[in-house]
Amino acid sequence: MLTTILIIDQRKELSTKYKKSLEEKNVDVVIxxxxxDAIISIQTLDPDMxxxxxxxxxxxxxxxxxIRALTYNTRPIIVALSKxxxxxxxxxxxxxxxxxxxxxxxNIEEFKTRIHAHIRRDIELNLDMQTxxxxxxxxxxxxxxxxxxxxxxxxxxxxxxxxxxxxxxxxLAADKxxxxxxxxxxxxxxxxxxxxxxxxxxFIIITNKYxxxxxxxxxxxxxxxxxxxxxxxxxxxxxxxxxxxxxYAGMRANFVSLSIGGVLEGFNHFPNVxxxxxxxxxxxxxxxxxxxxxxxxxxxxxxxxxxxxxxSFNKTIxxxxxxxxxxxxxxxxxxxxxxxxxxxxNFNSSTQPAILIIDxxxxxxxxxxxxxxxxxxxxxxxxxxxxxxxxxxxxVLNSGADLYLPKxxxxxxxxxxxxxxxx
Numbered sequence: 163m164l165t166t167i168l169i170i171d172q173r174k175e176l177s178t179k180y181k182k183s184l185e186e187k188n189v190d191v192v193i194x195x196x197x198x199d200a201i202i203s204i205q206t207l208d209p210d211m212x213x214x215x216x217x218x219x220x221x222x223x224x225x226x227x228x229i230r231a232l233t234y235n236t237r238p239i240i241v242a243l244s245k246x247x248x249x250x251x252x253x254x255x256x257x258x259x260x261x262x263x264x265x266x267x268x269n270i271e272e273f274k275t276r277i278h279a280h281i282r283r284d285i286e287l288n289l290d291m292q293t294x295x296x297x298x299x300x301x302x303x304x305x306x307x308x309x310x311x312x313x314x315x316x317x318x319x320x321x322x323x324x325x326x327x328x329x330x331x332x333x334l335a336a337d338k339x340x341x342x343x344x345x346x347x348x349x350x351x352x353x354x355x356x357x358x359x360x361x362x363x364x365f366i367i368i369t370n371k372y373x374x375x376x377x378x379x380x381x382x383x384x385x386x387x388x389x390x391x392x393x394x395x396x397x398x399x400x401x402x403x404x405x406x407x408x409x410y411a412g413m414r415a416n417f418v419s420l421s422i423g424g425v426l427e428g429f430n431h432f433p434n435v436x437x438x439x440x441x442x443x444x445x446x447x448x449x450x451x452x453x454x455x456x457x458x459x460x461x462x463x464x465x466x467x468x469x470x471x472x473x474s475f476n477k478t479i480x481x482x483x484x485x486x487x488x489x490x491x492x493x494x495x496x497x498x499x500x501x502x503x504x505x506x507x508n509f510n511s512s513t514q515p516a517i518l519i520i521d522x523x524x525x526x527x528x529x530x531x532x533x534x535x536x537x538x539x540x541x542x543x544x545x546x547x548x549x550x551x552x553x554x555x556x557x558v559l560n561s562g563a564d565l566y567l568p569k570x571x572x573x574x575x576x577x578x579x580x581x582x583x584x585x
Contacts, residue, residue, distance in 0.1 A: 165190070165281050165285070166190045166191075166210055167210065168213070169214075170197075172195050172215070173217050174195075177195070180213065192209070197220060204232060206310060207306075208303050208307070210238055211239040211241065212233075214226065214241070214242055215243040222255055223254045229259065236299075240259055241263075241276075242256075243266055244263065244264075245265070245266050246265065262280065264276065290359040293344040295359045296359070301359070301366045304368055305439070309429050314368055314370065314371060315371035315424060316367070316368055316429075317366070317367040317374065318439070318446050319367065319381065319420055319421075319422050320420070320421045320422075320423075320446055321418055322416075322418060323403075323416055323417065324339065324418055325362075327403065327415075330403050331392070335392070339392055342388060343365070350384075352370075354370075360439075371427060374426060375457075375459055379457065381422060382420050382456060383455075386454055392417075392418065400560065402416060413564070413565045414565070419456075420457075421446050421449045422455070477501050477584065479496055479515055479519065480507055481503060481519045482519070483549075485521070492519065496577065516543075517544065517580055520546065520549070522548050529561040530561075547579060548566055549571065550566070551569045553568050
């Protein structure tokens with residue numbers, strides 16, 4: 163699945179011989195015997211290499227030029243096969259877009275070695291240097307081929323809080339996390355599976371749809387098992403990271419974890435790779451939990467013809483501030499930003515505010531109240547901002563608060579943190 167080669171050759175026996183010599187576990191070879199089929203294959207398969215023979219009905223240099231124009235975005239390797247051994251013919255073909263020229267009859271071992279050398283060089287040029295996995299260019303090519311399949315599944319794996327971890331433990335430590343996940347994933351994949359790095363914190367896996375859920379479950383379990391080794395003893399005992407720097411001082415952050423989203427079938431409903439990626443990201447969001455790794459898999463579903471599923475957005479905020487004038491100021495500022503202010507908390511309600519802004523009092527008497535609140539299941543996804551005149555950052559964060567904001571503070575800073583948490 164890593165490399166796709168398209169052979170354009172009208173000759174049945176010779177093209178089949180070339181195909182058999184090149185096929186192996188990570189190389190898929192397709193033959194097109196007409197120019198019409200060749201153009202369709204180029205557009206649908208997005209091949210990494212095109213081997214074109216002078217047996218076609220068009221002049222070899224002209225057709226190489228057409229291929230190069232048709233694939234200017236992806237630029238596959240083009241290898242020309244010709245019965246001619248004339249230097250003038252070789253030069254003309256190379257000038258018109260071919261990367262290599264092989265005269266026929268070709269020694270089959272030399273042919274195989276030269277083709278594999280081109281493939282090896284192409285793969286090496288498109289590796290992510292942190293993980294040595296195929297980069298986004300190769301990932302998108304692999305996903306494009308999935309759109310033509312009905313027996314594969316795709317997973318997107320996001321490493322949550324990686325950027326936050328990087329600010330606390332340095333970029334080198336974050337690279338170790340990426341490499342650790344890569345090792346875990348490779349140990350779980352079969353030879354026919356594909357894994358590539360999509361961006362700084364996301365990976366794509368293409369696998370058999372029947373083993374997808376077991377794979378996602380293993381990745382989440384294995385990553386959480388080794389995750390404690392990523393932190394200092396102090397952070398491990400505390401249960402969260404403490405951010406540093408002027409902007410983030412006083413903010414707690416959850417440990418890194420995996421959010422995994424998968425799509426099992428229905429790829430023919432996606433007209434292009436970008437829409438498939440968007441859907442994978444949407445499914446991944448449903449897997450995200452406050453602490454630990456999790457996965458969500460989308461299967462085929464039935465809906466009524468005119469049904470519409472709308473994503474709800476919780477923008478409710480509860481304010482507990484003893485200073486009435488400050489409370490009024492905070493409320494007014496947040497309402498102007500479009501947020502809903504809730505007057506009272508109903509602990510039995512299944513829907514709770516997205517954010518609680520709580521003044522801890524002169525003696526931090528509200529901290530026990532916060533500790534108890536964090537134990538209630540309904541408040542699992544609620545973010546708590548604690549303000550106080552008493553500067554006990556560790557005590558506030560250990561109570562379960564997500565942010566400690568010492569008084570006095572600017573209202574604009576509070577609004578910025580509200581926006582940050584809601585995003």
